[in-house]
Amino acid sequence: MLRRFVSMSAVALTSIFVMAGAGFSAESEITKSFIDAFEKNDAVKMGSIVKDNKDKIPVEVKSIINEALLPGTAKEDRDSKLYIAEYMAKVYKDMTGDFAPLKDSKKKIFETKLSAAVRPAETNGVYIIETPKPTETEQNFFKPDNIIIKKGATVRWANNDVSGHIFASMPFIGEGGIFSPTVNSGESWEHKFEKPGEYYYLCFIHQSMIGKITVEE
Numbered sequence: 001m002l003r004r005f006v007s008m009s010a011v012a013l014t015s016i017f018v019m020a021g022a023g024f025s026a027e028s029e030i031t032k033s034f035i036d037a038f039e040k041n042d043a044v045k046m047g048s049i050v051k052d053n054k055d056k057i058p059v060e061v062k063s064i065i066n067e068a069l070l071p072g073t074a075k076e077d078r079d080s081k082l083y084i085a086e087y088m089a090k091v092y093k094d095m096t097g098d099f100a101p102l103k104d105s106k107k108k109i110f111e112t113k114l115s116a117a118v119r120p121a122e123t124n125g126v127y128i129i130e131t132p133k134p135t136e137t138e139q140n141f142f143k144p145d146n147i148i149i150k151k152g153a154t155v156r157w158a159n160n161d162v163s164g165h166i167f168a169s170m171p172f173i174g175e176g177g178i179f180s181p182t183v184n185s186g187e188s189w190e191h192k193f194e195k196p197g198e199y200y201y202l203c204f205i206h207q208s209m210i211g212k213i214t215v216e217e
């Protein structure tokens with residue numbers, strides 16, 4: 001994690017500082033000093049900022065996320081703000097044991113990577129999610145990647161791709177229960193959703209391959 005943060009910091013933080021300097025940012029003093037400590041790779045300072053402002057951190061994380069998701073925010077700025085929000089939430093979780101802000105930021109970040117939710121039509125009582133063959137621009141993706149279905153419905157993942165995939169829930173941020181064996185090219189796998197809720201999932205092999213299923217009552 002630390003290694004990744006060091007390599008990201010130059011890129012990520014340039015855009016944060018450019019924004020702050022340009023006066024577009026509503027960052028509070030807490031966030032500013034946290035970013036400053038982050039840039040200096042000062043884990044002790046980051047920890048003490050979070051510790052000293054413990055009660056304010058959940059709101060702080062939320063407002064960084066809200067700012068990141070404002071319409072018109074450039075992708076680079078959005079990604080660096082979301083990264084800072086998640087990082088702050090992680091430090092907070094390590095300090096307090098409270099997972100809620102981290103869970104919230106992970107969910108929001110996950111959702112920025114999805115298409116808008118759709119209510120697809122059933123085919124013989126089953127909702128089909130395809131893993132298509134790679135195109136010139138895309139590979140390893142779910143189509144559709146964000147669906148809303150009714151309780152009791154069955155989803156079939158149809159692997160039309162050339163490689164195998166494993167479909168797995170992310171129970172840390174949503175409901176559990178999706179866990180397929182390796183589904184090879186040409187095969188499919190089904191799961192019946194009995195419990196309403198939000199199901200975030202990924203491919204266990206290609207972890208950037210993500211999807212969400214919202215099960216309504």
Ligand SMILES: [Cu+2]
Pocket residue numbers: 140164165166203204205206209
């Ligand atoms: Cu995969």
